[in-house]
Amino acid sequence: MPINYLCPYCGNYVVTVTTPIPGVLTWLLCTGLFVFGCVLGCCLLPFCVDSLMDVSHTCPVCRRELFRFRRL
Incomplete structure (x- = not known):
């Protein structure tokens, strides 16, 4: 599920793109x-x-990967 997150790269408060x-x-x-x-x-x-x-999970503004949820 997408989450609200403060992007450390561009500084915007965004909803991540999964x-x-x-x-x-x-x-x-x-x-x-x-x-x-x-x-x-x-x-x-x-x-x-x-x-x-x-x-x-990526930032929709700067398109950088913020983090990754790993199943294993």
Whole structure:
């Protein structure tokens, strides 16, 4: 969820922009599915599920990453 935050780079009080990005959990699930036989593209399913990805919070004014929520 986006949060209200004071950007340390531009000094504005902003609501962050959230973006899902692949993280360690996503890659581990993909590798695990591949090892257990999902070789025809099913192993890429974790990259389509936002709840399995890390979340990057960025400032909408200066576009710099403020912090990242890591699932694992």
